[in-house]
Amino acid sequence: MTMTIRHLPETLINQIAAGEVIERPAAAVKELVENSIDAGSSRIEVFIRDGGASLIAITDDGSGMTADDLTIAVERHATSKLPDDDLVNIGSLGFRGEALPSIGAVSRLTITSRPKKGGDAHAITVDAGKKSKPAPAAFPAGTKVEVRDLFYATPARLKFMKSPRTETQNVRDVVERLAMAYPDIHFRLTVDDKESLDLPAAPGDLYERRLARLQQIMGREFAENALRIEAEREGIRLSGYASLPTLNRGTNQHQYFFVNGRPVKDRLLIGAVRGAYMDFLAHDRHPMLCLFVDLPPESVDVNVHPAKAEVRFQDSALVRGLIVGGLKHAIAQAGHRASTSVADQTLQSFQAPQTAPRWDGQYGQPSFSGSAALRETPNAAYYHASAGNLAFDTAPSARPHLQAVPVEEPVDYPLGAACAQLHETYIVAQTKDGLVLVDQHAAHERLVYEDMKKALNSGGIARQPLLLPEVVEMDATSAERLLSRAAQLAELGLVIEPFGPGAVVVQETPALLGAMNIRKMVLDLADDIAAFGETMSLKEKLEEVCSTMACHGSVRAGRRLNLDEMNALLRQMECTPHSGQCNHGRPTYVELKLSDIEKLFGRR
Numbered sequence: 001m002t003m004t005i006r007h008l009p010e011t012l013i014n015q016i017a018a019g020e021v022i023e024r025p026a027a028a029v030k031e032l033v034e035n036s037i038d039a040g041s042s043r044i045e046v047f048i049r050d051g052g053a054s055l056i057a058i059t060d061d062g063s064g065m066t067a068d069d070l071t072i073a074v075e076r077h078a079t080s081k082l083p084d085d086d087l088v089n090i091g092s093l094g095f096r097g098e099a100l101p102s103i104g105a106v107s108r109l110t111i112t113s114r115p116k117k118g119g120d121a122h123a124i125t126v127d128a129g130k131k132s133k134p135a136p137a138a139f140p141a142g143t144k145v146e147v148r149d150l151f152y153a154t155p156a157r158l159k160f161m162k163s164p165r166t167e168t169q170n171v172r173d174v175v176e177r178l179a180m181a182y183p184d185i186h187f188r189l190t191v192d193d194k195e196s197l198d199l200p201a202a203p204g205d206l207y208e209r210r211l212a213r214l215q216q217i218m219g220r221e222f223a224e225n226a227l228r229i230e231a232e233r234e235g236i237r238l239s240g241y242a243s244l245p246t247l248n249r250g251t252n253q254h255q256y257f258f259v260n261g262r263p264v265k266d267r268l269l270i271g272a273v274r275g276a277y278m279d280f281l282a283h284d285r286h287p288m289l290c291l292f293v294d295l296p297p298e299s300v301d302v303n304v305h306p307a308k309a310e311v312r313f314q315d316s317a318l319v320r321g322l323i324v325g326g327l328k329h330a331i332a333q334a335g336h337r338a339s340t341s342v343a344d345q346t347l348q349s350f351q352a353p354q355t356a357p358r359w360d361g362q363y364g365q366p367s368f369s370g371s372a373a374l375r376e377t378p379n380a381a382y383y384h385a386s387a388g389n390l391a392f393d394t395a396p397s398a399r400p401h402l403q404a405v406p407v408e409e410p411v412d413y414p415l416g417a418a419c420a421q422l423h424e425t426y427i428v429a430q431t432k433d434g435l436v437l438v439d440q441h442a443a444h445e446r447l448v449y450e451d452m453k454k455a456l457n458s459g460g461i462a463r464q465p466l467l468l469p470e471v472v473e474m475d476a477t478s479a480e481r482l483l484s485r486a487a488q489l490a491e492l493g494l495v496i497e498p499f500g501p502g503a504v505v506v507q508e509t510p511a512l513l514g515a516m517n518i519r520k521m522v523l524d525l526a527d528d529i530a531a532f533g534e535t536m537s538l539k540e541k542l543e544e545v546c547s548t549m550a551c552h553g554s555v556r557a558g559r560r561l562n563l564d565e566m567n568a569l570l571r572q573m574e575c576t577p578h579s580g581q582c583n584h585g586r587p588t589y590v591e592l593k594l595s596d597i598e599k600l601f602g603r604r
Helices: 010-021 025-038 067-073 099-105 155-159 164-181 206-218 220-224 267-276 316-333 340-349 440-457 476-484 486-491 518-532 538-553 563-574 594-600
Strands: 043-049 055-060 108-114 121-127 135-137 142-148 186-191 194-199 226-233 236-243 255-259 262-264 289-294 368-370 383-385 401-404 417-422 426-431 434-439 463-473 495-498 503-510 589-593
Touching (some): 025 043, 025 055, 025 099, 043 164, 067 108, 067 121, 164 186, 164 194, 164 206, 164 255, 194 206, 206 220, 206 289, 220 226, 226 316, 255 267, 267 289, 267 316, 417 563, 434 563, 463 518, 476 486, 476 503, 476 518, 589 594
Parallel strands (some): 043 186, 255 289
Antiparallel strands (some): 055 142, 108 121, 108 142, 186 194, 236 289, 383 401, 401 417, 434 589, 463 503, 495 503
16 A cells, blocks of 8 residues: 655644643643743733633733734744744743644634733634634733633543643642742632632842742741752852751652753752762652752753753753752751751640659659769859659669759850750750750761761771671672672771672771671671662762761660760761761751740740
């Protein structure tokens, strides 16, 4: 059977283009709202019904169009956004000139517009590709685009639409993303006659407007724990906000990226964020953030995806390095700060007792004696209480080691002065306006890790020879993996050698770690090396190994500390970057203000 080559009819061409550009109602909303933004609008209203299937209406107060503009606007490959025919220097959001004719090819499209500079309003309709002539209409300055019965002209496409609820959520996501990038525009979304989103224009400078808009969309918790990101390198500028590591989520859906004001979902940017937070979060946790990358139009290709969701950078390594460096610098600047959400979660976990605890009828009078070593500290005189008089009949291992700080002496340290250790695991410290509860293992793990990284970057970690080398048995594959990394492990102070099939012998360990369970640490390292394989860079591999080793070499839960040791740990946390979270992203301390404590007891 011979087939003759022929030109497709215009209507079918537009329907194919619609399939590429308009795959669902949210895509139509995106194209139309971007047109409104490019028109210089200060207010954009979006109305949808049935998830956008039966009606999408976009109204703006932008520059508007004349009757002649309307006629050309619904033609394919017609645009006002390429004044010099240069596809490289694109300074607007939309530029293809395919959105309106593509939408009109699969729906009933009506555009009503009036130029802001003066003139009459006109309306034009496109019904399944059939265009009418512009007709006079009554409308204020701006433009209104109505899309009715989307995909009615292509029933096959209609079958693949999701439920109205799902399509509505996709539309909301599109509006929110564009609203993040343009905080000086008032956005409003109405769904089935009910207001779903109302985002007034925010006041202040660019950063203040952005943070206010992000609070409207991502919530107060993010705004309170957001780090300001600002970096620039070779004409590429990075700005925005990112959460403290202790404010994280189980997926990356709360990560928003914009390139020259255009919302994108780019794998390079997502990978850069993961690299920046690798030191601070477990692999299954993700930060919340909103980042803006601005660079010359000729340095990025925005036309590599039909829906413009992905971009291609001329120098992708430079962009990745800028993001990783900018985020790491902001996290380092935060010092030991932890997310306020940690305190909120702590308060929520408290519950008023339903019944009073039983009293055994015995009184204990605590006897106080001064601690000479701690009276020498510049801030306050510290006292410790006799645990024997306070613990009554508890077993020795369960007795809290308690110290008290006199309230008349101010405590100026950010993390306060240690006054108790609970269950040989948690340190209680009094601050000037509240208290701090520290997880001693998590905190010391971060401190050891930072010390190891510092030593690694300054020429290597000091080793400690074992008096009796320790043999660690494992499966042959794990042993081979470990031995293949022997040189890298030696840089970290861990010297291993082969010891027959399925075993290694440990000759030296990092001096920073002190006494530890060597066998367990080596087995964990073998598991880590198997997990991250060949996909990570050498530096990332070394830091991952450092993290595992630091965990084994830190102060363990269950170890009793004296007051000097507790205060030394607090002071070291205050001067160590990233000490607000352990290597897995969990908080190392919780801070409760006096006002929070008063709420617990109904004083506020």
